Amino acid sequence: MKPSPSPSSASQLLSRRSWLLALGSLGITPMLGACTGGADGSSRIRVINATQGLSALDAYLDTTSIASSVASAAASSYYGADPDTYTLGLRSAGGAVNSVESSITLSKETSTSVVVMGTQSALSTAIYTENESSPSSGYAKLRLINGLQTGDGVDVYITTTSTTSLDNQSAAISNVAESGTSSFSKVSKGTYSLWITGNGDTSDLRAYVASITLSDQGIDTFVLVPTNSTTLASVVRLPQQGSSTSYACTLARVRFVNAGSATASAQASLDGTAVSSATIGAYGVSSYSQVTAGSRLVGFSIGGTSVTSQMTLTAGSDMTVALALDSSGAYTVVSFTDNNFPATSSTKSKIRLVNLASTAGSAQLTYNGGSLLADYTAANSASSYTSFTAGEYDFVISASGGSSQTVASYTSVAGLVYTAFAFGTSTVSKFTMRQDG
The missing domain is CATH 2.60.40.2890 (Domain of unknown function DUF5300)
Structure with a gap:
């Protein structure tokens, strides 16, 4: 943790604050530098919530709050701070303990963005200084930060707004890994549609924005933000040193x-x-x-x-x-x-029962010689999900009307999610085990 300011430095900080207050009382608004940080030598920092399942987060520099309750797929306002090295703390909104801490150095007259990714138990950050050089006249620059936690890469396509298919289209940015940041790509200024797909598969659409305008010599970072789907995403646009825009999925x-x-x-x-x-x-x-x-x-x-x-x-x-x-x-x-997200334990699978046997009665799912996975589930309804140790088992669906079906010697894989479908009318006549995701 950075030491507390010395009496002299504390006095300087107090004098600076008094100066800002005095300007405010005269109706004068202190301006941050037009290029990067403050013209008085200060720096700026903002925080973007691109996490999976963390609906809001707080951020601290040492013990000072710099962003509060930043919603998913949103960015905080810039916070002005003196150039220095700090401990950056990130936590769930309203929490008392940081989920992750790291050292961050804010330089004189710079703007810094902190993109927070991952889950509450495993947060990570992509931190960058907003100092990319401008492209030549007639062009814009863009790049992507992939906040999806899917384990695979994504491609970015920029097309005319009238385009309805990615057939015969070329990616502007290719194979941005999970939690990765691409290089900047230069494109002609203009209004486009933004498509983000799984790497090498244009049918695997992750996000789509119908219309975005890339301004002349503009510089934009786009952030993919997870949703309640395992692959679909919202998008946050971060113009360099400009206000953010969120595009909901x-x-x-x-x-x-x-x-x-x-x-x-x-x-x-x-x-x-x-x-x-x-x-x-x-x-x-x-x-x-x-x-x-x-x-x-x-x-x-x-x-x-x-x-x-x-x-x-x-x-x-x-x-x-x-x-x-x-x-x-x-x-x-x-x-x-x-809910196709994996179990929290790395050694476990996750499963539920969907009972579509219309009049066979409520059904239950067992494994490993009778261990219960899903208790009696009514017709045309689904059980809650249950985690269990991955391995090879016999899985059995039994209906209250007396019928049953077995999927024998089925191997579940750790980290994967399954649905057991019961089909039939007066009896369970078919049991289908389906790997989800």
């Missing part, structure tokens, strides 16, 4: 399930348009699709019959939407929110 990730028939395939649709990746076999589960979030008319077509339901697809979430049967045998549509 507009996407949801949805997979579709056909629990309506043991023999017929089903086609899922949104607002009357078929979802290309969601032609689902009998008692089948599709892969996830990235779709526009909001109130959507979800539909299924099966055997010449159509069934629809108006439902909210929550932005920044993973969801399962199923064509199911109610207790009378009529088609219905049900949905579940998925």
